Amino acid sequence: MSDKSYLEWPFLQPRHAAMAQALDAWAAENVPDLVGEEGDEDAACLRLVEAMGQAGWLAVAAPDLEAGEQLDLTSLCLTREILARHAGLADFAFAMQGLGSGAVVLFGTPEQRRTWLPGIRSGERLAGFALSEPDAGSDAGAMTTTATRTLDGYRLSGRKTWISNGGIGHQFVVFARLDGEARSTIALMVDAQTPGFVTEERIDICAPHPMATIRFDDCFIPESARLGDEGAGMKVALSTLDIFRPSVGAAALGLARRALDEAQAHAARRPMFGGVLGDLQLTQAKLAEMAVDIDTSALLVYRAAWARDRAGMGARITREAAMAKLHATEAAQSVIDKSVQIMGGLGVRVGTPVERLYREIRAMRIYEGASEVQKVVIARQLAGEFAKSR
Ligand SMILES: Cc1cc2nc3c(=O)[nH]c(=O)nc-3n(C[C@H](O)[C@H](O)[C@H](O)COP(=O)(O)OP(=O)(O)OC[C@H]3O[C@@H](n4cnc5c(N)ncnc54)[C@H](O)[C@@H]3O)c2cc1C
Incomplete structure (x- = not known):
């Protein structure tokens, strides 16, 4: 880990710093082999989840409330940041265990938590979150899937x-x-073995990870699998996203830190004009801008996590979450682009770390609410606060 100074910030506690050091050491030893070569992401994700479960890291994604554990957003963000710095796919595999089970942690009964969470924590089962539809992405409320x-x-x-x-x-x-009611939504836990559950089409994206269009052909789902009340589906979805949006920012931050590390190492050794690339002030300006982007992102991510952890389980941190996700993903795109520029041709050579980062960052500005959506959310929150203050 290059810059560790942020582990001393007041948003984090000593236990977070200790966890970060331990996870970083585990990831350095295990993640490269678990991820393997690009090309078989299904197998890599199964390996990653199993190994993370055995090592105990998935407890952060799916805490055992009955045993006194808490959903600690700071730990969740740190875990994503560190895994993303080692490999985007490792972060993805971890994040999905959390995103796919967050609604159970937040809204499940003790019985539902006992049913749906142990396999996720142990890494024996993989979880998913199914909100988007062909004609309902940013406008999730336009969904037509019917219970x-x-x-x-x-x-x-x-x-x-x-x-x-x-x-x-x-x-x-x-x-x-x-x-089919216009305003009433519902959240249901669905086992992929349910009769009528169909994986219709696998989807390939530029930074590959397992993804598909799934279909429900008249699946029977027992009442015991409903999370929260009838009518509360969108509340369950948005509350879960409140938690996970800062963690997308954290993952972007991890990718950006890796991009800066790679750029600094390259600038320090690449011979140029009688010295090295890093001697040139235009390079130094880029590195300085990257460092500022990284620190501002870290401040917003860990501010959001701290606000949520301080306020407790039911708290909404809509504004802080949207700011963290918006800024950290946009800034990481800029940091990684500068890293590509510093690397020259190596930055676009297929298979180099920075080329991978360039592909991995792009989707983060789109999923879990595109940047435009985050701006709308922030502006609405501001308008509400302004109206209250008058
Ligand atoms: C890698 C990846 C993983 C994903 N994983 C999941 C998952 O696990 N579960 C799930 O449910 N979904 C998932 N999604 C879907 C994701 O959440 C949607 O792609 C996203 O919500 C955008 O929806 P859309 O693609 O339909 O784009 P659209 O809704 O058609 O939006 C297109 C563009 O319109 C712009 N836009 C949106 N709102 C506004 C506005 N108010 N003003 C101006 N412009 C606007 C944005 O630039 C946006 O990118 C994933 C997507 C990707 C790419």
């Missing part, structure tokens, strides 16, 4: 797309419209 009430549960029908872990996931939290 129709029966005597003892629901019949689920519809299609979800861009679903991470689709094709390999064992369980998904699925958001649907209740009885």
Whole structure:
């Protein structure tokens, strides 16, 4: 780990710094082999999740509330940042265990937590979060997947797309419209073995990870698999995203730190004009701008995590979460682009670390709310606070 000074910031406690050091050492030893070569991301994710489960890191993603553990957003962000710095796919595999089970941690009954979480913590089962649809992405409220009430549960029908872990996931939290009513939504836990659950199409993206369009052909889902009340589906989804948006910022921060490390190492050794690239002031300016972007991102990410951890389980941190995700992902894109520039041709050579980072960062500005969506969220929050202050 290059710059560790942020571990001393007041947003973090000594236990966070200790965890960061231990995870960094574990990741340095294990992640390269677990990730392997690009090309078989399904197998790599299964290996990563199993190893992280055995090493105990997945407890951060799916805490055992009955045993007195808490959903600690600071630990979640630190874990994502560190894993992303080692490999984007390691962060992805960890993050999905959290995103796919966060709704159970936040809204599940003790019985539901006992049913859905142990396999996620141990790394024996993979989780997913199914909100987006072909015609409902940024406008998630336009979803048409429908849950129709029966005597003892629901019949689920519809299609979800861009679903991470689709094709390999064992369980998904699925958001649907209740009885097709315009304003009423519902969150259901769905086992991928349920009759009528279909992986319709695998989707390839520029930084590969398991992803698919999934379909529900009249799946029966028992009432015991409903999270929260009928009508509260969007609340469950948005509360989960409140937690995970800062953690997307944290992952972007990890990618940016790696890009700076790679750029600094290259600038220090690349001979140029009788010295090295790093002697040139235009290079130094880029490195300085990258460092400022990284620190501002870290401040916003850990501010959001601290605000949530301080306020406790039910707290919403909508403004802080949106700011952290917006700034950290946009800044990481800029940091990584500068790193590519410093590397010259090596920055675009397929398979180099910076070329991988260049592909890995792009989707983070789109998923879990595109940057434009985050700006709308922040502006709405500001307008609300302004109206209250008058
Ligand atoms: C790698 C990856 C992983 C994903 N994983 C999951 C997952 O696990 N589960 C899941 O449910 N979904 C997932 N998604 C889907 C993701 O959340 C959506 O792609 C995202 O919400 C955008 O929806 P869309 O792609 O339909 O784009 P659209 O909604 O069509 O938006 C297109 C563009 O419109 C712009 N835009 C949006 N709102 C505004 C506005 N108010 N003003 C101006 N411009 C605007 C933005 O630039 C946006 O990128 C994933 C996507 C990707 C790329």
